[in-house]
Amino acid sequence: MEKVEDKQPEGRAEGKILRITKHGEKVLRQRCKTVPFEQITKLLPEILEDMWATMRAANGVGLAAPQIGLPLRLAVIDVKPGGKSKRWVLINPEIVEKSGAEESEEGCLSIPGLYAKLRRSSRVKVKALNEHGLPVEITGLGLFARALQHETDHLNGKLFVDRLPLLMRWKASRIIRQLKKNWT
Ligand code: NI
Numbered sequence: 467m468e469k470v471e472d473k474q475p476e477g478r479a480e481g482k483i484l485r486i487t488k489h490g491e492k493v494l495r496q497r498c499k500t501v502p503f504e505q506i507t508k509l510l511p512e513i514l515e516d517m518w519a520t521m522r523a524a525n526g527v528g529l530a531a532p533q534i535g536l537p538l539r540l541a542v543i544d545v546k547p548g549g550k551s552k553r554w555v556l557i558n559p560e561i562v563e564k565s566g567a568e569e570s571e572e573g574c575l576s577i578p579g580l581y582a583k584l585r586r587s588s589r590v591k592v593k594a595l596n597e598h599g600l601p602v603e604i605t606g607l608g609l610f611a612r613a614l615q616h617e618t619d620h621l622n623g624k625l626f627v628d629r630l631p632l633l634m635r636w637k638a639s640r641i642i643r644q645l646k647k648n649w650t
Contacts, residue, residue, distance in 0.1 A: 480515065480519060481512075481514075481515030481516040481517070481518055481519030481520070482515075482516045482519060482520075483516075483519050483520050483523045484516055484519075484520045484534045484535075485534075485535075485650075486520060486524060486529075486533050486534065486575050486576060487532065487533050487534070487535055487576055488576050488577070488578075488646070488649050489574075489576055489577045489625060489627075489642055489646070490646065491576075493532045493535050493536075493537055494532050494533070494576055494620070494623065494625065495623045496532070496537055496623045497621075497622055497623050498530075498531065498532055498537045498538050498539045498540075498620075498621045498622075498623075499537060499538055499539065500538075500539055500558050501538050501539050501540050501557050501558055501595075503557065503558075503595060503599045504599075506538075507599070510597065511597075513531070513536070513540070514542065514555060514597060516534065517529050517531070517534060517540075517542045518542060518544075518553070520533075520534060521542060521544070521575075524575050526575045527543065527544060527545045527546070527609070527613055528541060528542065528543040528544075528545075528613040528616060528617045529541065529542050529575065529617075530617045530620030530621055531621075532620055532621070532623075533575060533576055533620065539557065539558045539559065539621045540555075540556070540557055540558075540621075541555075541556045541559065541617035541618070541620065541621065542554065542555055542556070543556065543610070543613045543614065543617060545609045545610050545613055547610070554604065555596055555597040556592065556594040556604075556614075556617065556618075557594055557595040557596070557597070557599070558594060558595055559592050559593070559594035559614070559617070559618050559621070560592065560593050560594065560618075561590050561591070561592055561614070561615065561618055562591050562592065562593050562603075563589075563590060563591035564587035564589070564590050564591075564615075565587060565588070565589045565590075566587055566588030566589050567585055567586070567587060567588060568585070568586060568587075568588035568608070568611075568612075569583050569584065569585045569586075570583065570584070570586070570609075570612060571583055571584075572584045572586075572612065572616065572626050573626075574616070574625060574626050574627075576625065577625065577626075577627065577642060577645070578645070578649065579641075579645045579648075580627070580638060580641055580642060580645060582626070582627070582630055582634060582638060584626055584629055584630060586611070586612050586615050586616075586629075587611060587615065588607065588608065588611055589605065589606070589607050589611055590605070590606050590611045590614050590615060591603060591604070591605045591606075592604045592605075592606070592614050592618070627639070627642070
């Protein structure tokens with residue numbers, strides 16, 4: 467017979483799946499605050515676990531902190547290149563270089579149900595801090611470059627629909643009005 471353990475299993479619990487804020491909510495429209503890394507180190511692992519769990523549950527490739535109601539310059543990305551998971555944590559990210567252009571279908575977990583073709587830079591270089599507070603320089607191509615731009619936009623209160631050409635933006639706003647009725 468095995469001894470029944472009364473203590474919690476080792477390691478941190480899985481992250482919580484949080485509600486994702488939606489288009490129309492204020493927190494998505496503000497310039498997020500710089501993460502004070504030294505002050506947040508204790509809380510950061512939990513915030514990140516929650517962000518990963520929330521993103522995974524929603525089948526996303528990226529999630530920004532304002533999407534869980536937290537107006538901080540923090541985002542996570544996992545575009546699964548070749549099906550393989552590669553988790554990127556971006557703290558206070560800044561795009562320092564952009565080049566090329568590529569049009570591709572894009573969507574956002576904060577505007578569920580809406581997808582539109584959007585032209586973005588095909589290669590970007592980003593400076594950020596990683597989850598250990600160390601400065602990193604990340605170069606992204608294709609879908610990863612798109613995700614880096616999309617998530618950085620979130621931290622500046624911008625949504626992908628804002629970047630659509632005028633007529634498309636108008637069409638999108640009509641569709642969003644309909645979609646909103648079904649959002650929770
Ligand atoms: Ni988004």
